[in-house]
Amino acid sequence: MTDATVTLPVSTLKDEADKIFARKRLKNFGIPGLILAYLVYVFFAFDVPGLADRMRLDNAATLVSDSYSYKTQVTRDNRSGDITVAKEGERKGAYPDGMTPDWVEMTDEGAVVDLPDGHRVLFGPDNSAVYLHPTFGEITAQVSRTDGVTLSLPEADLPDWISYSKARLDIRTDAGRLTMTRSKTEVFRYFFGWELFWFTLDSPYHNKSVFQIVFGPQLDETRSNITGAVQDFWNNAMWRHKDVVWALGETVLMAFLGTMGAAMIALPLAFIAAKNFTPLLLARQIARRFFDFVRGVDALIWTIVLSRAFGPGPLTGALAILITDSGSFGKLFSEALENVDEKQIEGVASTGAKPLQRYRFGVIPQIMPILLSQILYFLESNTRSATIIGAITGGGIGLLITQAIQTQKDWEEVSYYIVLVILMVIAMDWFSGWLRGKLIGRKD
Template identity: 55%
Template sequence: MTDATQFGTTYATVQRQFKTRRLTAYAIPVLLLVYLSYLFLSFDIPGLAARARMDNAKILLSDFVAYKTHVTRDNRTDKLSVSIEGEAKATFAPNQYPAWVKTDGDTTTIDLGKDNIVTYDANGARYNVPGYGLIDIQPEGGKLKLTAPQPIPDWINVTDTRISVTTPQGRFAYSRSKVETFKYQPGWALFFFTLDSQFYGKSYGQLTAMLGGERIDPARSNLSYMASEFWHNKQWHHGDVAWALFETVLMAFLGTMGAALIALPLAFLAASNFTPIRTVRFAFRRLFDFVRGVDGLIWTIILSRAFGPGPMTGALAILLTDSGTFGKTFSEALENIDEKQVEGIRSTGAGPLQRARFGVLPQIAPILLSQVLYYLESNTRSATVIGAIVGGGIGLLLTQAIITQKDWEDVAYYMILIVLMVMAMDSLSGWLRRKLIGR
């Protein structure tokens, strides 16, 4: 009889538990779905398609992997200029035009590849598109006269004052003031040497041969000349970028190590087995919580008011935020130590400092080091973001390049460098961890 009632209650409990389980198994996905649909509306996802600028995406992606060269003729002065991305400081001198631009008196022939030939001459300009025919443009009495096979396709845009042609090989535009052709080529232009450099346009073989050859600048070897031309590249500023990367790593290093140095002694004051006075312990714990809770963003803002923009401000912001985090984890590690070792040291007549040095530190050193090394890597990433706010390091360069909205090749370059930097710091901290802790 008692067995049966017992069985009955157990059965009922199990049934009830199963029921709750089944209910939660359905309730969680439903709740998630409700939340997601709320987000869908609150983030205005349906309106996203209207706001998205796919043409911007196209510009960005093509700029990441390619560059364009402008061949421009001023129709009033008949002056020809060939430049990369239309920038004044990347304009070719007349004797170094690329091989696909040929000049002969008034006539300029541009070979866009795949038999697409553009010709500028005294009468106007012509674009020969294979498979379509000849597009001939001549200015007549202030207007542009277009002769091309009918009907005019939609990749030719015609108005009274401007005619533009877009083909897979490049773009061509004729207006009264000037005629322009854009040729797209893969890669990043002028990455190694700028146009005014002696080494521009040389192949790797030629450059290697020059290493042993006659000195271009008698004062220094060709190798050091080459290195300095590369380092001081006026388009890519490799030297400044390297400095910015160093600054970012420096911010992370100073911030992390400084935070660990400050947090270590304070952690003793917040650990229950080292500080018997409750109020002191409580005060330090709340201090850590406060510093952590205020968050790096707010610290960064407050500190940059006092110290001005720069890497030191960033380092201090990281230091403040992380000393809270370290204080908390270190004091937890201190509370979990084995008291026997400290007892052993005490039995030899050691003072408090010696007990801490020989009884406590060896126990918490692995936890401490692995925490610090993990944060060193993670802070390299934070330092990029903080750099964008305080104005230091690679974060600043990145935001500046993005704000111009045209130097996307720089953005791609910085992105690659940032990823490499973070991965390098990751492997460095992993290597140090293995060396110092042995796992």
């Protein structure tokens, strides 16, 4: 060896070194270059430059502002002249007759609506409305059947925060918003927070403090304060706390049933697929191909197939998780089984144990820690999958989220659900870690 290197001329060695350097250089610049080229290709394939046009920033603004604030609408029906006040403009959030927030005053001719910073809207007779702007002045508008919306301003020019046509007037200021069409006149006032989260307006406990409810006088003759408050909160029509808790429960249930069912199905099949337990090649191959098939047909397809048979709901989701994961578990468990120590099984066999006893006392104790930690890991990750499957089939919190997103107005509910999902996943993560620690001891 040393002989050979000595006789090699220096120039050959140099050439070789140069070659290695060149290869290395090519690799170091080539791979990032390829990645960059790929990203450039995708940039155009995904039409990112056109994204700016398609981007709907007003949607984004609604989403963000809606998730931390709500609006209360004062609406006048321009045909009947009736004035209603409702949170978020929903029936569920409407103030009962004779009850108004303190910034709305009903008058004989209409109503006076106070907005922040000295802005004020007067609903007058004959479908007229006056917007009193503290710096700009008085904006008067009126709807009539023949002329549509007519507008009179203190200045000749239309400021950019007013958009006006015969069909529609829209005044937007920082204090609030006034819209007027032939059919109705609406004033919006914005508030911070989530509306009616605890109690709806028809509940006697609305706007009462915890102290008043717990220690104050009885507010409802038929129920004690605490039962009444719990019932009204639980049945809150705006936020549907009952349904939300059920939905979260359904999602966890899907993950639990699916994961545990999959593990129970996969364990016996894994014995068939493991080389050291099944000498018969054909049986092994069949079990393994079964695992591959079940895993290869994606959870998406299983979900579609199952929802055709069972309809939407938690059972469909649980079965979809069960089928997909029995493939993954089968593969993992059979690998664990192939790595068991034969000596322990021999030891159990030497005491005259039958095959089933040999498995029970020679094999299961060895693979139990791996099994449990895999199952618990899957349980946690399946909580998330169950949310997604619920969104596809319709069930659990996934369904509530997709519904709330598709209505495109209850963004505060969307953010509420997102927070709940995050808490649920983190709680499952913590729980599975805790259980793993209890059952098999800490990993590190």
